[in-house]
Amino acid sequence: MPCAAQADVLLYGLIDTTLRFSTHENTAGDSKWQMTDGAVSGSRWGLRGTEDLGGGLKAWYVLESGFAPDSGVSLQGGRLFGRTAVIGVDGGFGKIALGRQYSLAHEIIASYDATAISNNAIAGYQGGSYTGLRYDNTIKYIKSFGGLQLAAAYTFGEVAGNFSGNNAVAGSVVYSAGPFEAGAVYQVTHDVSTAFFGLPASQASKQTVWALGGTYKMGRTQYYLGYTNSRLDVADYRNNVVYVGAKANLTSALVLSGQFYYDWLLHADRGGKRLTAAAMLDYNFSKRTDVYLEVDYTNLRGEWIALSSAPTFANSGNTYGHGSRLGLMVGLRHKF
Template sequence: MKRALAPFVTAASLAAICASAPVHAQSNVTLYGIVDTTIRYTTNENAAGNSKVQMTDGVLTGSRWGMYGLEDLGSGYQALFVLESGFSPDAGQSLQGNRLFGRKAYVGLQGEFGTVTLGRQFTVIHEVIASYDAMALANLAIVGFQGGNYTGGVRQDNMIKYAGRFGGLTIAAQHAFGEVAGSFSNSSSTGGSLTYAAGPFMVAGGYQIIRDTTTYYGVTVPVSDQKVWTLGGTYTAGPATIYLGYTNSNVDNAGYKNQAAYLGGKYAFNSAWSLIALGTYDHLKHGNDSGNRFTGSMMLDYAFSKRTDVYLEADYTTLTDAWRTLGGQSTFQTPFYGHGSRVGVMAGLRHKF
């Protein structure tokens, strides 16, 4: 293994290194994207318990288009950028708060030392949990409950992030600036993760603190620090992969404490057919109240090619006590309208370009 530069080298020193290196004008920009659309049937979609049929975004992958650029700076260094926009294919509207590049917008430098990027990016805690979640923290909120809200945000603005791989070990760290006058820490976020892969095994874990958050699953809460830690891994044997993980989330002043354990599997029958199954058990404590959530989901996928596939998915979620109270609030990310369960079935078509 080659010896790397100090992992947390600063942006200023990187600039100096690249300035001293001979510049090779070799660059390219790639346009890419995914259009993923489903027709979904769900139960208990209003207070009367009526069902609903709707067209939605993809179950696993949100629709997006983006640009990726890479320039060779010489001496083993490259400059890069990513601009990625999310949209709803059913109506053609921009997502992520109607942002132009709401999914990703960052610039960076990479080399033997690793990669440093600056801008709007995925959090390291989200990335590490997705690595041992069978559905990679599904895009569909009802299936991916432990995604953005559980971790305090899928992605964050104003972030500087480092990632470096050294043999089988991958190190990642981030800090998202709160940009509050008079305070460096207010409304900021800091996190890190470690991943080790060897042969068929992968183990990983991470920690993140999100300071001064005011919402939880869309529900307004007292200003709180959200602290999340997680541990999990995968094991692959031939066409089968087993996923196992645990995540602990504590929103201090709001009084929400979650513990989620999830077990899943993926099996490739051949180059075209594959099956994903995932079960999540979550225990929520809020003040003197507590409750449980269970979500089970299964997805059968058929790939016409490397770019185009179709799939069928089914999921079931049940909520009790504190979870049912939280899910019954009108601002909850996917309201349950006072009901304790929901069944969902969908068929989808996805194309990558």
């Protein structure tokens, strides 16, 4: 549980460290053992607080820093608060948030993924490259009407003389009723060159993403279903992703979750397919400490092998010319 640093300030965090074995980690096809970040939740610490301004109005903020638990270095490019740096107000009019924050596409798509889009693609699926993950200079508005929630977000590109340069705009709708929830999002981002595609500046593209998804809870099990459509215009990458998953509370302390992704890619009239499956068994010693065992498998075909083997594919998804990867992890996580 968070602990109070001041009357209106909460210090909180999470440390999630794993030991991982994975295959095909270089061009020779060698396996690798490593200590790394969590399978699902990235390690972080942060500060958050609120102030009641009266009349139903509340001010709030979140400052959150990510770090690598195996080395202690700051993540997100070494930023102090690279995960979140946002201030906002809540009231009868809705909620407004300003600053560095998750993209609207990421918030919606992750809601319909049993692993909430696994951490930094350690388990193989590069979901953040479709959602944008986090955007700087963003203003977000959310308003609920009973079971219906509407949201909109705008990211300032801050390019002199070009209002649309580097900017992003998004909108979403979510409907909840009892055990059922469904949502949709549409997001357009200009001048994308930093997705996992590793685009050079000459191929900076407009990325258009839309997605549909839903969850249904039956007894102790929650089921997940979703579809994401991503398009990069200049670089000519088109991805369609279908994903299904489930999370079951086997006992009060033991949780089993699984997720399956099927991604088909079209680039320069060449096709490719990517299948990723992951499962995790999580045992909770308490509300703050748990241990888990995770297994994941990725299989690539066609253009996906070429894409994930490119030098610019600089993350854990690079298979170095091989068509598959098997991963096993055991992790220990503590929240404070």
